[in-house]
Amino acid sequence: MSNFKEQLKLARATVDQNLEKWLPLPDNLSARVVEAMRYATIGGGKAFRAFLILTTAKIFDLPEQSAVNIATAMEMVHAYSLIHDDLPAMDNDTMRRGKPTTHIQFDEATAILAGDALLTNAFEVLADEATHPDGNVRAQLVKMLAHLAGKDGMVGGQMIDLIGEKQTLNLEQIEMLQDKKTGALLMFASTASAVAAHATEGQLNALKTYAKCIGLMFQITDDILDVVGDSATVGKTLGKDKIETKSTFVSVLGLENARKKAEDLGTEADQALAILGDNAAPLKEAAHFILERNY
Ligand code: GRG
Numbered sequence: 001m002s003n004f005k006e007q008l009k010l011a012r013a014t015v016d017q018n019l020e021k022w023l024p025l026p027d028n029l030s031a032r033v034v035e036a037m038r039y040a041t042i043g044g045g046k047a048f049r050a051f052l053i054l055t056t057a058k059i060f061d062l063p064e065q066s067a068v069n070i071a072t073a074m075e076m077v078h079a080y081s082l083i084h085d086d087l088p089a090m091d092n093d094t095m096r097r098g099k100p101t102t103h104i105q106f107d108e109a110t111a112i113l114a115g116d117a118l119l120t121n122a123f124e125v126l127a128d129e130a131t132h133p134d135g136n137v138r139a140q141l142v143k144m145l146a147h148l149a150g151k152d153g154m155v156g157g158q159m160i161d162l163i164g165e166k167q168t169l170n171l172e173q174i175e176m177l178q179d180k181k182t183g184a185l186l187m188f189a190s191t192a193s194a195v196a197a198h199a200t201e202g203q204l205n206a207l208k209t210y211a212k213c214i215g216l217m218f219q220i221t222d223d224i225l226d227v228v229g230d231s232a233t234v235g236k237t238l239g240k241d242k243i244e245t246k247s248t249f250v251s252v253l254g255l256e257n258a259r260k261k262a263e264d265l266g267t268e269a270d271q272a273l274a275i276l277g278d279n280a281a282p283l284k285e286a287a288h289f290i291l292e293r294n295y
Helices: 003-022 031-041 048-059 064-086 108-127 135-149 154-164 171-181 183-196 201-228 249-253 255-292
Strands: none
Touching: 003 048, 003 064, 003 255, 031 064, 031 108, 048 064, 048 183, 048 255, 064 108, 064 135, 064 154, 064 183, 108 135, 135 154, 135 183, 154 171, 154 183, 171 183, 171 201, 171 249, 183 201, 201 249, 201 255, 249 255
16 A cells, blocks of 8 residues: 555544544434434545645644644534535435445434534534644634635535536636635645644745645546546445536546646646645645545
């Protein structure tokens, strides 16, 4: 297994251990929602965003406990977005991460509540004293994640995505939508540790450019996988974009040009990291993984 994949597995295990701490099963009637929250988070998914947080933390010498809590909050918000995205009112998906989606495994109301609670409790994790000794930094992280996950970020992007199901979008509109829908959380994942470790403006700007590039690359490869991926490997139903005649990078650019665009963004991401020196090598590997990913 490549070093990068081992690091992803380690990020998954590290966050899972912390999720066990934050999401214990209560011995009361609310246990069902916690069961659904655990089902949607622990042991599921690549933990790519957590990997970015833990890796940038090492570059900037951020203490491990801070990084682990930030990564846990990040994966909780990500999991909430996937639970809600899979609901019948949105994408109506029955399979995610190789198993039934949360509303299929439990029921719609429980899935909505599990998503709501993951979003809410993520901010409890961020605001915890163990996340950072400086309350101002904790407030900064809370504000950043709220901004990037909310109307100006992921939720805003999801709204445009739903509107895009009813009208054709051009390349510029698709980029703007994906920059919000997929890119916003990757922006948090790429920069949160640096913010918590008081990185310089130059270092932060480099990470922001990197995040912009990998956000778009992530979505382009997602669109490509929807066309050429293997459903069992990806762990979800594929081929839906075409059936729903959705405007995607592939539908607008074609497969080859979409691949080329992702490669160009990969080069730009690499170049942006130059200012961080050799320490940024794992982030370059991560960008390369996005280009090559088949899941
Ligand atoms: C419902 C508010 C709300 C937002 C949903 C993120 C999102 C917005 C929808 C997901 C739709 C989608 C498939 C987007 C493509 C990029 C993406 C976020 C893929 C899933 O992320 P991975 O591949 O998933 O990191 P794992 O399972 O590995 O964590």
